[in-house]
Amino acid sequence: MHTWKAIILGCGQIAGGYDTSAAPDFIRTHVRAYAACPETNLTAVMDVDPARAHAFAECWQVPRHYHSLEEILHQEQPELVSICTPDGQHADDLQTCLGFPSVRAIWCEKPLTLDVAKAENLVAQAQKNGIILAVNYQRQWEPAHQELVREIRSGTWGKILGAHAAYSKGILHNGSHLISLLRGLLGEPEEMHVHDAFCEYSPKDPTVDATLIFSGIPVRIVGLPDPPYPVFELTLYAEGGTIRLADSGKRILRRRRDPAQPNMLLRAHETETQLDRALHFALEDICGALREGRGVLVDGNEALQTLKLCSQLAQEGLRL
Secondary structure, eight states: OOOEEEEEEOOSTTTTGGGTTSOTTOOOSHHHHHHHOTTEEEEEEEOSSHHHHHHHHHHHTOSEEESOHHHHHHHHOOSEEEEOSOGGGHHHHHHHHHTOTTOOEEEEOSSSOSOHHHHHHHHHHHHHHTOEEEEOOGGGGOHHHHHHHHHHHHTTTOSEEEEEEEEESIIIIIHHHHHHHHHHHHOOOSEEEEEEEEEEEETTEEEEEEEEEETTEEEEEEEEOOOSSOOEEEEEEETTEEEEEEGGGTEEEEEEBOSSSTTSBOOOEEEEOOGGGHHHHHHHHHHHHHHHTOOOSSBHHHHHHHHHHHHHHHHHHHHO
16 A cells, blocks of 8 residues: 655644544544554644744654745655645645645645635646645535435435524634535525624634525524634524534434424434544545545535635625
């Protein structure tokens, strides 16, 4: 089995911080995903803050650390690159990595970039260079979420009547997870209306309240001021009952109509998802794509479509 030489750019929370004190079987970060994957060898990390890069490498026992993108690329000659830098840095990092000869695949955090035109050019460059570009909308790789998508699309729940959702930390940053998930469940929206917006997370990334219409199905999205805990909730109302994604998607609660009393709902059936191991499934898919010469589940084109929708919502929010 070929072992893909990997590096991580950016030494923040999604790179490794979320798992620093987590249970050993949690894989919520790139560094834990690499450690659990026999097809990869994480050789180095990079951060513009040398002290942070050193502390990260020491914590996770990564052999080498750098504070220059050009240096880590030339010294390590990686085949697989994780981009975990701040959102505004993604475009420049992608541009540099896509032009480096050893790179075969890039695993980029969301959003792809903050600029649609730049993202279009980068996706086209990845395709031209034959480089796999995966974007970490992690719920798309999680098995219980995939099963829910199959249920909705197969008509098991009957017609979807509407939905409501809540999120925080910007429509591009965290809200894009929600838009990506809704696209997977309901398809492409034909209408979007922004009702309110505020800039707390970033001046260029407003948190918006909006209504999206998917094939006549209204979905109300509420953006919340950033609380001291994660906010990501979605409830779907269908002819056959309700489906609620709770605790950021760690639990799915299904309440079906009672056959004996069709105007009542049964008690919720709760499914514990594997969201705390979603990055393991994502990296498995990326390695499979490298090995088999195929695409990945959430590629550049998929992420680009989500970015276009989120950018439209952000622009409308900034005009309010």
